[in-house]
Amino acid sequence: MEVLTKSSDRNLTIRLEGELDHHGAKKSMRELERAVESALPLSATLDFSGVTFMDSSGIAVVLRVLRRMRELGGTLKLTKVPPQAKKVFDAAGISQMLTIE
Amino acid sequence: MEVLTKSSDRNLTIRLEGELDHHGAKKSMRELERAVESALPLSATLDFSGVTFMDSSGIAVVLRVLRRMRELGGTLKLTKVPPQAKKVFDAAGISQMLTIE
Amino acid sequence: MKAENYMNLEFLSKSSNESFARVAVAGFAAQLDPTLDEIGDIKTAVSEAVTNAIVHAYPDRLGKISIKTKIYEGKVLEIVVRDWGRGIENIEQARQPLFTTGGEERSGMGFTIMESFMDKLTVRSTPERGTTVTMRKKISVRLSDRL
Amino acid sequence: MKAENYMNLEFLSKSSNESFARVAVAGFAAQLDPTLDEIGDIKTAVSEAVTNAIVHAYPDRLGKISIKTKIYEGKVLEIVVRDWGRGIENIEQARQPLFTTGGEERSGMGFTIMESFMDKLTVRSTPERGTTVTMRKKISVRLSDRL
Ligand SMILES: Nc1ncnc2c1ncn2[C@@H]1O[C@H](COP(=O)(O)OP(=O)(O)O)[C@@H](O)[C@H]1O
Numbered sequence: 001m002e003v004l005t006k007s008s009d010r011n012l013t014i015r016l017e018g019e020l021d022h023h024g025a026k027k028s029m030r031e032l033e034r035a036v037e038s039a040l041p042l043s044a045t046l047d048f049s050g051v052t053f054m055d056s057s058g059i060a061v062v063l064r065v066l067r068r069m070r071e072l073g074g075t076l077k078l079t080k081v082p083p084q085a086k087k088v089f090d091a092a093g094i095s096q097m098l099t100i101e
Numbered sequence: 102m103e104v105l106t107k108s109s110d111r112n113l114t115i116r117l118e119g120e121l122d123h124h125g126a127k128k129s130m131r132e133l134e135r136a137v138e139s140a141l142p143l144s145a146t147l148d149f150s151g152v153t154f155m156d157s158s159g160i161a162v163v164l165r166v167l168r169r170m171r172e173l174g175g176t177l178k179l180t181k182v183p184p185q186a187k188k189v190f191d192a193a194g195i196s197q198m199l200t201i202e
Numbered sequence: 203m204k205a206e207n208y209m210n211l212e213f214l215s216k217s218s219n220e221s222f223a224r225v226a227v228a229g230f231a232a233q234l235d236p237t238l239d240e241i242g243d244i245k246t247a248v249s250e251a252v253t254n255a256i257v258h259a260y261p262d263r264l265g266k267i268s269i270k271t272k273i274y275e276g277k278v279l280e281i282v283v284r285d286w287g288r289g290i291e292n293i294e295q296a297r298q299p300l301f302t303t304g305g306e307e308r309s310g311m312g313f314t315i316m317e318s319f320m321d322k323l324t325v326r327s328t329p330e331r332g333t334t335v336t337m338r339k340k341i342s343v344r345l346s347d348r349l
Numbered sequence: 350m351k352a353e354n355y356m357n358l359e360f361l362s363k364s365s366n367e368s369f370a371r372v373a374v375a376g377f378a379a380q381l382d383p384t385l386d387e388i389g390d391i392k393t394a395v396s397e398a399v400t401n402a403i404v405h406a407y408p409d410r411l412g413k414i415s416i417k418t419k420i421y422e423g424k425v426l427e428i429v430v431r432d433w434g435r436g437i438e439n440i441e442q443a444r445q446p447l448f449t450t451g452g453e454e455r456s457g458m459g460f461t462i463m464e465s466f467m468d469k470l471t472v473r474s475t476p477e478r479g480t481t482v483t484m485r486k487k488i489s490v491r492l493s494d495r496l
């Protein structure tokens with residue numbers, strides 16, 4: 001799991017690459033939090049185009065970022081979510097809580 | 102394992118697609134032989150570009166076609182052999198018996 | 203009912219084993235010629251069950267995880283994931299969406315996802331003895347099966 | 350020497366299982382961060398050993414095949430492929446390049462390829478009791494291992 005971040009003007013884009021399972025989430029959660037804390041963004045985007053697999057561990061990751069963004073008064077958006085990950089978000093009924101593109 | 106053949110003027114090109122292991126060889130050997138018998142080619146080319154895996158079962162297949170081509174007084178050439186399959190041909194010391202491109 | 207084919211898998215509860223466990227089961231299921239979507243469902247369900255064994259069954263040690271996979275007539279795939287860990291006190295509660303004992307790292311959606319991606323889910327567990335999760339899925343019949 | 354991780358696999362001697370067997374072992378080995386070339390070597394060696402069990406050990410029936418995989422310190426991968434089939438009378442002869450009892454379908458190069466793709470190959474066999482093939486390969490240390 002790779003975490004690639006790009007931020008400017010309190011807009012943060014994070015590209016996730018690899019398998020977002022419990023193993024991948026464990027490895028990337030700290031990096032994700034660090035990215036959010038240093039950018040303190042008003043708008044954050046998680047780019048899922050590089051996620052080759054996701055299970056419910058990914059949901060926990062996204063919910064954690066979502067919670068932090070709400071505390072910061074900012075918004076969170078997910079983009080380029082592949083079908084397999086989308087299906088997991090849908091099954092978890094989480095698609096309504098988020099903007100998923 | 103898919104076997105796609107194209108022949109004209111006693112030139113036969115056979116494109117192999119998939120995994121050329123014992124399972125794949127079992128499934129494709131008859132089709133290969135049929136292609137050779139109906140074209141009776143003077144020159145045959147096995148296009149390996151679609152072979153995603155090969156083990157020694159593939160060697161047996163190639164040697165069988167080679168033997169038949171020699172009986173017909175024709176030649177056999179292998180093209181677009183991927184690195185993994187090339188390594189198997191090399192380890193079997195068969196690369197010298199054939200034109201491999 | 204007699205199985206047409208089977209595969210048994212056994213490994214340590216290391217998170218680095220999650221990936222190959224689902225790949226192995228998906229690879230075994232491939233002979234049923236599932237759609238990409240079905241392969242995704244199988245991988246996801248296996249990942250949930252295996253992660254539970256790693257995270258919840260053996261929270262503070264490495265233990266053994268077994269996956270027994272069978273194919274039955276009619277393209278039915280059965281996957282049994284077993285551990286010899288902590289067990290579950292209240293299975294009904296554990297299966298509720300959002301219920302988790304795993305804290306912020308877990309979403310509590312594992313069983314919900316297994317249920318929604320597979321046709322049938324059975325959970326048996328004995329505290330301090332371990333848990334057995336049985337899942338079944340019928341793979342769709344495709345035109346090519348009739349050729 | 351104690352293994353750092355292991356994976357045991359068990360399945361029927363159907364040729365449709367060849368593919369997932371090598372995928373499962375390669376998936377397990379992936380945690381050693383092998384090169385593409387090393388992954389290819391591992392898949393090929395596993396394929397040869399498994400095919401032998403399917404073709405030679407159980408020529409006229411379905412039987413059980415087991416693969417036990419271990420990782421030892423220093424990125425050493427051990428793969429043990431076992432069957433309970435026919436066995437080999439003369440192991441030295443069987444290991445010779447081009448020797449085969451399999452007719453035109455086989456090349457007699459299986460053991461030669463296992464030997465050349467792995468660092469070590471041991472074959473034990475008892476006629477009518479079965480065969481155990483043990484292979485070892487040290488995966489190359491890469492810069493990223495030191496980070
Ligand atoms: N194999 C297991 N061993 C022990 N407890 C388990 C096991 N699987 C599930 N549980 C319990 O059931 C709860 C719900 O599981 P699940 O729905 O998969 O969500 P999550 O894994 O996100 O917590 C877990 O938090 C845990 O308490």
Ligand SMILES: Nc1ncnc2c1ncn2[C@@H]1O[C@H](COP(=O)(O)OP(=O)(O)O)[C@@H](O)[C@H]1O
Binds near residue numbers: 402407432435449457
């Ligand atoms: N698992 C096995 N059980 C019984 N006989 C075997 C087994 N593996 C190999 N053999 C014997 O050893 C011979 C050589 O094997 P190998 O070098 O792999 O070539 P091939 O499989 O092409 O025959 C086989 O033809 C067979 O007689």
